[in-house]
Amino acid sequence: MKEILLLKDGEIVLKGLNRRTFEDVLKKNIKIALRGLGAFEIKSAQSTIVVRPLSEDCDLDEACERVGMVFGLVSYSRAAVCDEKTLESVLETAPKYLERVLKKAKTFKVEAKRSDKQFPYKSPEICRETGGAILGSFPHLTVDVHNPDVTVYVEIRDFGAYIHADPIRGAGGIPVGTGGKAAVLISGGIDSPVAAYMMAKRGLQLTAIHFASPPYTSPRAEEKVVRLLERVARYSGPIKMITVPFTRIQEKLRDDCPEELFTIIMRRLMMQLSERIAADNGCTALITGESLGQVASQTIGALNCTDEAADMVVFRPLIGMDKQEIIDISYKIDTYDISIEPYEDCCTVFTPKHPKTKPVLKYVKEAQEKAGFEPLTEEALANLRVTWIS
Ligand code: ATP
Numbered sequence: 325m326k327e328i329l330l331l332k333d334g335e336i337v338l339k340g341l342n343r344r345t346f347e348d349v350l351k352k353n354i355k356i357a358l359r360g361l362g363a364f365e366i367k368s369a370q371s372t373i374v375v376r377p378l379s380e381d382c383d384l385d386e387a388c389e390r391v392g393m394v395f396g397l398v399s400y401s402r403a404a405v406c407d408e409k410t411l412e413s414v415l416e417t418a419p420k421y422l423e424r425v426l427k428k429a430k431t432f433k434v435e436a437k438r439s440d441k442q443f444p445y446k447s448p449e450i451c452r453e454t455g456g457a458i459l460g461s462f463p464h465l466t467v468d469v470h471n472p473d474v475t476v477y478v479e480i481r482d483f484g485a486y487i488h489a490d491p492i493r494g495a496g497g498i499p500v501g502t503g504g505k506a507a508v509l510i511s512g513g514i515d516s517p518v519a520a521y522m523m524a525k526r527g528l529q530l531t532a533i534h535f536a537s538p539p540y541t542s543p544r545a546e547e548k549v550v551r552l553l554e555r556v557a558r559y560s561g562p563i564k565m566i567t568v569p570f571t572r573i574q575e576k577l578r579d580d581c582p583e584e585l586f587t588i589i590m591r592r593l594m595m596q597l598s599e600r601i602a603a604d605n606g607c608t609a610l611i612t613g614e615s616l617g618q619v620a621s622q623t624i625g626a627l628n629c630t631d632e633a634a635d636m637v638v639f640r641p642l643i644g645m646d647k648q649e650i651i652d653i654s655y656k657i658d659t660y661d662i663s664i665e666p667y668e669d670c671c672t673v674f675t676p677k678h679p680k681t682k683p684v685l686k687y688v689k690e691a692q693e694k695a696g697f698e699p700l701t702e703e704a705l706a707n708l709r710v711t712w713i714s
């Protein structure tokens with residue numbers, strides 16, 4: 325039996341005149357997500373995107389898995405294509421295609437969508453007839469229109485008749501790329517990959533910036549970040565990762581700044597460097613994984629000092645979440661296991677024993693200026709490394 329995927333647009337339905345642009349980006353993202361699984365035709369009609377395999381060897385199981393990670397879709401269904409667009413073909417296909425789910429169910433109902441108004445039967449007739457055919461094949465079932473175990477959908481569209489059961493919930497959000505570009509500051513921790521995922525979900529295309537301090541941080545730590553980004557990229561699409569050599573800057577911090585301000589000045593330097601790298605890469609916002617009160621550098625006072633370092637808007641999607649809520653998302657996107665691998669991050673190099681939780685911006689800036697990071701930040705910017713993540 326021939327099958328297709330029917331994907332339902334989400335929030336793009338609300339975008340009015342921009343809808344075409346949104347839909348084009350969404351289709352492009354679906355195409356990228358299906359790469360390597362065979363040839364598919366992807367076309368849209370009536371807030372549905374139809375994905376049709378063009379050959380026998382297309383991997384539809386994996387295709388379902390992948391479209392489930394594309395932002396911009398509220399739901400998706402794997403559906404049977406009826407041989408002909410006739411009521412007879414519908415009545416024959418429905419019980420056969422849904423045999424497995426219907427056998428397990430006790431109750432069901434049928435819903436018909438008839439967007440092809442030329443079809444000679446109206447929706448209530450299609451429902452009644454299909455329900456009858458299903459009851460004929462599965463006499464153990466009863467109809468329950470309010471709370472059925474299974475809803476059978478019959479869709480009569482311009483280009484064919486389709487049968488499917490309850491749709492699967494999609495990834496939601498807005499298609500990646502329709503909201504502009506942002507640079508996420510990515511560590512190997514639990515939080516920043518989750519932050520990256522959350523902002524990609526709001527339509528942002530991601531560039532990733534990672535600060536590495538070899539030999540204090542190991543190549544394994546950076547390789548861990550690559551693996552984390554590969555997981556995020558399943559949702560966000562390809563990511564350009566930029567590694568910033570941070571060793572000499574951190575050594576200078578240790579040598580020339582007051583110990584209790586190490587972390588806060590380091591955070592400011594990260595923001596300043598990231599802002600420049602972001603701008604050079606066409607990004608107009610920064611993303612971090614900060615969560616209010618989680619550590620000394622994430623108090624209101626510390627965040628005021630960090631925020632002042634960059635003019636670009638900074639998205640902190642985790643700011644109001646507690647650790648367990650963040651961990652729940654990291655499980656969902658499959659980054660948790662990698663995040664908890666024990667490699668040093670540059671943030672844990674030279675950490676002060678008693679970091680200031682209420683730093684005063686004036687003194688922080690004075691200490692930073694007195695140390696004079698300029699030549700070293702320029703040197704770091706001249707030695708960036710790029711890795712493409714897909
Ligand atoms: P995470 O779990 O993301 O590491 P965290 O709770 O450990 O976050 P910090 O280490 O204080 O918090 O870092 C706060 C944020 O700063 C991170 O979420 C991330 O956005 C950024 N950050 C930290 N370390 C790095 C790094 N080595 N490279 C790039 N960004 C970093």
Ligand code: MG
Nearest residue numbers: 511513669671
């Ligand atoms: Mg960290």
